[in-house]
Amino acid sequence: MTKVDCESVCRSAMASEDGYVSDLSAEQVEAHLAECSNCRTEVRQLRTLANLLDGQKRRPRTESVWEHVEQHLPEALPTWSGSRVWRAFVVLGLFLFGYRFVEMIPDRHFGILFKLVPILLVIAAFSYLRENPFKINSQLTLEGSETK
């Protein structure tokens, strides 16, 4: 049996208010509160505080954090697997060989713009791979160490 004192009465009173099972019965709490003005004051203050807290609403988050997260994402994006890069370069090589064969056909003059075709093919391949060969990579990792 729980001892009826000021602390247990206040705790039980607030537990009842919050919908929990209290150690003391409602009659015991009421009987104590009727006699103890300190506990009445404290329970009243606790109720006021509880009501105040219940009245609070969580502020909806309107600001977007995605832009800040996105800035750090490219480094975390999965890198191309070796086979996909290999396939892309094989296709590029075949196209370049095809271009060279077409260029070597005698008695055919395709004009100066035809010379730009391999450049466009190379640009297309690097765009597909999302790689920039002229960018300095500061994220090189040693073999065996974890990749970032």
Add this chain to the structure above:
Amino acid sequence: MNQSNHESQAQIVLGQKYAYATISLILGLACFINIAGLEKAVLAVIFGWLALKSTPAPVLKARRMWAQTGVVLGILVLVAIPTIILLNLDRLRVIVEALMKLSEGK
């Protein structure tokens, strides 16, 4: 301390191999491009500029002169070849026509 030094050296070697891999691919692709030799000059200027620029740190000290020379030679070709072509456009036209006649005559 020794481990750290070893890793640092490994990073340096790795960086150089990474650069060689990039240049190997770019030169391989450049084999299929022929714009009066200007494509090689453009690559020399681009790679030289990449080697010489100060960001990201550190700044290149060894072989800095190599990169500077590469950039200068590239720019020289980029300026000289179009200038020569423009100054001798009429002569070149005659040469091209003569070559075409030779080609048709065989």
